Amino acid sequence: MNREKLLKALPAIERYASTVLAVVCTLGLRLVLDPVLGDRAPFMFFILPIWVAKRLWGRGPGLLATLLGGISVWYFILEPGFSFAVKNRADAFNLAGYFVIGVGISFLGQVTTRPPASLAEDGKSSKFRVVRQTAVLAAAVLILAGMGLLLLRDFRRTQDAEGWVIHTYQVINSAESLRSLMVDAEAGQRDFLMTGDERFLAPYNSAVAALPRNLDELKGLTSDNPAQQARWNQINGIVDMRLAMLERGIEMRKASEVEQVNAALRSGQAEQSMNKLRSTLDAVMREERRLLVGRRAETELRASRGRWVLGLGSTVLIILLVFASVVIERETVRREEIAQALRRHADLLEQAHDSLFTWPLGGAIDYWSRGAETLYGYSREEAVGRSSHEFLQTSHPLGMAQVDFMLEREGQWKGELTQSTKDGRKLIVEGLWKLAVDAKGNKTVLEANRDITEHKRAEAENLLLATAIEQAAESVVITDRDAKIQYANPAFTRTTGYTHVEALGQNPRLLKSGQHDAQFYQELWATLAAGKLWRGEFTNRRKDGTLYMEEATVAPVRDASGEITNYIAIKSDITERKRGEEEVRLLNVELEQRVRARTEELETANRELEAFAHSVSHDLRAPLRGIDGWSLALLEDCGEHLDAQGQKYLERVRSEAQRMGRLIDDLLHLSRVSRAELVPSTIDLTALAETIIARLKEAHPGRCIEFVVAPQLQCTGDARLLEIALTNLLDNAVKFTGPRAAARIEFGTTECEGNPAFFVGDNGVGFDMAHAGMLFGPFQRLHKASEFPGTGIGLATVQRVIHRHGGHIWAEAQAGAGAKLYFTLGAGKR
Amino acid sequence: MNTKTILLVEDDPSDIDLTKRALAKGHILNNLVVASDGQEALDYLFGTGAYAGRDISDFPALTLMDLKLPKVSGLDVLRRIRAETVTRRMPVVILTSSREEQDIAAGYDLGVNSYIRKPVDFEQFVQSVVQLGLYWLVLNEDPPKVK
Numbered sequence: 001m002n003r004e005k006l007l008k009a010l011p012a013i014e015r016y017a018s019t020v021l022a023v024v025c026t027l028g029l030r031l032v033l034d035p036v037l038g039d040r041a042p043f044m045f046f047i048l049p050i051w052v053a054k055r056l057w058g059r060g061p062g063l064l065a066t067l068l069g070g071i072s073v074w075y076f077i078l079e080p081g082f083s084f085a086v087k088n089r090a091d092a093f094n095l096a097g098y099f100v101i102g103v104g105i106s107f108l109g110q111v112t113t114r115p116p117a118s119l120a121e122d123g124k125s126s127k128f129r130v131v132r133q134t135a136v137l138a139a140a141v142l143i144l145a146g147m148g149l150l151l152l153r154d155f156r157r158t159q160d161a162e163g164w165v166i167h168t169y170q171v172i173n174s175a176e177s178l179r180s181l182m183v184d185a186e187a188g189q190r191d192f193l194m195t196g197d198e199r200f201l202a203p204y205n206s207a208v209a210a211l212p213r214n215l216d217e218l219k220g221l222t223s224d225n226p227a228q229q230a231r232w233n234q235i236n237g238i239v240d241m242r243l244a245m246l247e248r249g250i251e252m253r254k255a256s257e258v259e260q261v262n263a264a265l266r267s268g269q270a271e272q273s274m275n276k277l278r279s280t281l282d283a284v285m286r287e288e289r290r291l292l293v294g295r296r297a298e299t300e301l302r303a304s305r306g307r308w309v310l311g312l313g314s315t316v317l318i319i320l321l322v323f324a325s326v327v328i329e330r331e332t333v334r335r336e337e338i339a340q341a342l343r344r345h346a347d348l349l350e351q352a353h354d355s356l357f358t359w360p361l362g363g364a365i366d367y368w369s370r371g372a373e374t375l376y377g378y379s380r381e382e383a384v385g386r387s388s389h390e391f392l393q394t395s396h397p398l399g400m401a402q403v404d405f406m407l408e409r410e411g412q413w414k415g416e417l418t419q420s421t422k423d424g425r426k427l428i429v430e431g432l433w434k435l436a437v438d439a440k441g442n443k444t445v446l447e448a449n450r451d452i453t454e455h456k457r458a459e460a461e462n463l464l465l466a467t468a469i470e471q472a473a474e475s476v477v478i479t480d481r482d483a484k485i486q487y488a489n490p491a492f493t494r495t496t497g498y499t500h501v502e503a504l505g506q507n508p509r510l511l512k513s514g515q516h517d518a519q520f521y522q523e524l525w526a527t528l529a530a531g532k533l534w535r536g537e538f539t540n541r542r543k544d545g546t547l548y549m550e551e552a553t554v555a556p557v558r559d560a561s562g563e564i565t566n567y568i569a570i571k572s573d574i575t576e577r578k579r580g581e582e583e584v585r586l587l588n589v590e591l592e593q594r595v596r597a598r599t600e601e602l603e604t605a606n607r608e609l610e611a612f613a614h615s616v617s618h619d620l621r622a623p624l625r626g627i628d629g630w631s632l633a634l635l636e637d638c639g640e641h642l643d644a645q646g647q648k649y650l651e652r653v654r655s656e657a658q659r660m661g662r663l664i665d666d667l668l669h670l671s672r673v674s675r676a677e678l679v680p681s682t683i684d685l686t687a688l689a690e691t692i693i694a695r696l697k698e699a700h701p702g703r704c705i706e707f708v709v710a711p712q713l714q715c716t717g718d719a720r721l722l723e724i725a726l727t728n729l730l731d732n733a734v735k736f737t738g739p740r741a742a743a744r745i746e747f748g749t750t751e752c753e754g755n756p757a758f759f760v761g762d763n764g765v766g767f768d769m770a771h772a773g774m775l776f777g778p779f780q781r782l783h784k785a786s787e788f789p790g791t792g793i794g795l796a797t798v799q800r801v802i803h804r805h806g807g808h809i810w811a812e813a814q815a816g817a818g819a820k821l822y823f824t825l826g827a828g829k830r
Numbered sequence: 831m832n833t834k835t836i837l838l839v840e841d842d843p844s845d846i847d848l849t850k851r852a853l854a855k856g857h858i859l860n861n862l863v864v865a866s867d868g869q870e871a872l873d874y875l876f877g878t879g880a881y882a883g884r885d886i887s888d889f890p891a892l893t894l895m896d897l898k899l900p901k902v903s904g905l906d907v908l909r910r911i912r913a914e915t916v917t918r919r920m921p922v923v924i925l926t927s928s929r930e931e932q933d934i935a936a937g938y939d940l941g942v943n944s945y946i947r948k949p950v951d952f953e954q955f956v957q958s959v960v961q962l963g964l965y966w967l968v969l970n971e972d973p974p975k976v977k
Contacts, residue, residue, distance in 0.1 A: 613930070619898075621927040621950055626844040629952035633851065654951075661950030668929065676931070 015057035022049035023068040043098040066102025147313035154306040161299035168292040174218040181207040361443040377422030393420040475571040497543030511540035627657040666793040685713035710748035725801040729760040736764035761820040766813040834891035839871040856960030868902025892966040919973035
């Protein structure tokens with residue numbers, strides 16, 4: 001015990017000195033009380049210093065106290081005092097007993113008790129302890145009372161015996177006094193008889209006066225003893241007779257009858273009577289003395305027995321005392337341990353995460369744990385004294401009355417409740433309530449609530465996730481760290497044919513098809529062991545033996561310490577997809593082949609077209625040039641042989657040849673526009689238009705044309721192609737405004753369906769919109785060649801340029817009221 | 831001026847005659863050598879084949895060459911001319927019907943001095959040839975001979 005350790009920590013010298021002091025004090029006390037106690041209970045007091053020394057200072061001081069106390073009693077208290085002699089065996093026995101007890105106390109082991117594992121369990125044994133303690137106490141009281149009664153009786157008897165001793169001496173005294181009185185009476189009468197002097201009658205007279213009283217006294221003293229009464233009767237008779245004879249002698253002397261007196265004296269009757277009286281008195285005294293001896297022996301016996309009783313009683317009492325002290329010590333230790341356990345429990349309660357609080361049934365909260373403070377946000381001061389249900393807005397689907405009813409009926413209640421925190425948050429708690437009933441029948445509710453709000457939410461979430469996994473189209477397989485299947489969803493069964501039950505505990509190699517080599521699996525496991533995701537495709541085998549392909553993602557799951565605990569595989573059956581992909585791939589291959597073939601064809605055609613264009617430009621033009629050249633040569637050299645008609649025809653030949661040359665040129669132009677590679681750049685259309693207009697003005701010096709060009713027209717496109725297009729458009733406008741005295745040609749921009757559109761407008765002859773469809777076809781003309789010359793390729797070329805820029809071209813016109821050609825250029829498109 | 835030779839490389843007999851007529855009309859009376867294919871032109875220039883032994887240092891003052899030629903094409907002839915030390919400074923004018931861009935580009939890339947497209951209109955053709963002759967034979971300073 002802590003206390004013991006603390007006290008034993010005193011210096012040894014101090015502990016032993018204290019022991020000696022305690023023994024000396026006890027001895028002093030015992031000596032002071034000696035007149036009262038006599039030789040009774042000589043050792044009782046000395047148990048105390050042993051006990052104290054043992055308890056407070058340890059075993060050594062206990063033994064020292066035993067030794068010193070024993071010696072003290074032995075020397076100072078036991079008869080004979082101030083000597084180590086022992087008068088009787090009882091003392092020796094007591095001394096030995098004392099030493100045994102003293103050593104026993106000193107060696108009394110440390111009282112150890114098993115700490116109660118549970119306070120509730122401890123409560124069960126407490127009844128037994130109470131009974132035991134009461135029994136010990138009752139035994140001690142009974143023994144004390146018995147000892148007291150015995151001692152009281154002995155004391156009374158001893159007192160009686162002493163009364164009898166005195167009685168004996170009184171009887172003897174009375175008998176002696178009787179004899180002496182008789183002697184006095186005899187001597188006084190004889191002296192008178194002899195002298196006749198009446199003065200000698202004084203002793204006789206006083207003796208005669210005292211004798212009856214003396215006789216009465218003796219009679220009273222021996223009234224309890226018939227034998228002595230009989231003797232008294234004899235004595236009384238002798239005394240009466242002698243006194244009568246003495247009186248007669250005196251009267252005779254007085255009457256001077258000396259003869260008769262002498263005769264009486266000589267008769268010796270007096271002598272006989274006295275002897276008889278003496279012997280009878282002696283008998284009385286002898287009898288009394290005999291009785292006295294018997295009574296003395298009885299007193300002695302009683303005293304001895306009293307000592308034994310006292311000694312034995314003391315011993316038993318001491319044993320009881322020791323036992324009681326052990327019990328008390330044990331109880332003290334136990335209480336201390338219970339108190340510690342309670343403190344520990346209290347600390348434990350404070351540490352608990354659960355909210356714990358108590359309230360007397362129907363009353364207000366009287367305990368509020370730290371956990372409750374944390375959970376609800378109310379401090380202890382705020383919570384204590386308030387009514388639990390209202391305070392926390394506790395509610396249960398069936399109503400709180402039902403909960404309270406169940407609690408009272410069953411003694412405890414378990415279930416889920418909703419409660420509110422201080423800041424108004426709703427909580428779902430799992431309550432475990434218990435009704436504690438104390439000895440007085442007071443009922444207290446021990447309310448332990450655990451916050452399961454988060455748990456519930458997580459549970460719902462888990463349910464959601466679990467449902468998602470259950471319903472997923474993909475197979476989901478979860479294994480433990482040893483790759484044993486723990487879970488497989490219905491999709492797994494659908495894919496593989498193995499049921500959930502069949503798959504459990506199996507290794508996923510159950511599905512192995514043998515289509516992958518060992519290295520494939522090694523890489524898979526190496527990736528997972530490194531804590532990484534593995535993605536890939538398996539070819540596996542179904543339960544029915546057919547092969548299928550699946551795309552899998554396998555992920556390791558780690559716990560907080562980073563250890564891999566599970567693997568999760570999510571797999572989708574891609575057999576069909578693979579088949580589809582294979583089909584697509586084959587189609588693609590085929591398509592590619594076809595495209596390649598077609599491209600080759602196109603390239604060939606293109607080459608042929610180029611060759612054609614080349615030959616057109618080169619080979620077709622050469623004969624034309626010949627036709628023209630030789631026609632001219634004919635005119636020049638043989639003109640005189642031809643009449644005007646013939647010369648005119650030759651001129652027609654030449655002009656037709658030249659027209660064909662222009663046609664060829666325009667066709668080549670169109671072909672080049674189609675084939676040329678686009679080189680996009682930012683183009684200032686305004687500047688480009690101005691350049692073209694300058695050229696046109698020069699080409700048509702006689703015309704009066706008003707050109708209106710919008711400023712800062714910009715676009716992105718191929719400069720050369722756009723110049724061709726714009727040239728064609730403006731050239732057309734110039735051509736078709738030919739009949740107008742005041743021609744007006746405008747190049748500008750407008751908005752069309754949110755996009756900028758350029759336009760070239762004129763106030764020329766226009767055209768009927770009914771024919772607008774053929775406007776952009778090659779060799780299509782809306783006007784007679786005689787009115788407006790042209791090859792019909794110009795607008796086709798323009799359209800080709802615009803289309804190649806990803807734009808549109810369209811026209812708005814009215815016959816005789818001018819035309820407007822709009823075009824857009826695809827924004828950034830090629 | 832008459833001492834300067836004009837080399838005409840042309841396979842079309844009609845064109846040869848028309849060119850001759852145009853030169854005559856333009857009063858360009860220089861010695862005209864006609865090669866009717868690329869090989870013949872090379873033979874003339876480098877003194878091989880039919881022209882073996884010709885002094886090759888005396889190269890024409892002006893070469894008018896069509897592109898589309900039998901045996902060796904005009905561009906190949908031009909390449910040879912520019913590759914050889916003696917002839918690399920020689921003025922060469924391509925006179926052709928083709929206006930194909932790639933032909934024009936290739937001609938200039940190979941170092942042609944001028945590229946003329948033969949117009950269909952003979953009067954224009956005559957004008958072109960006359961101007962060519964006037965320019966290259968009269969106005970233009972001959973390149974120094976490469977030693």
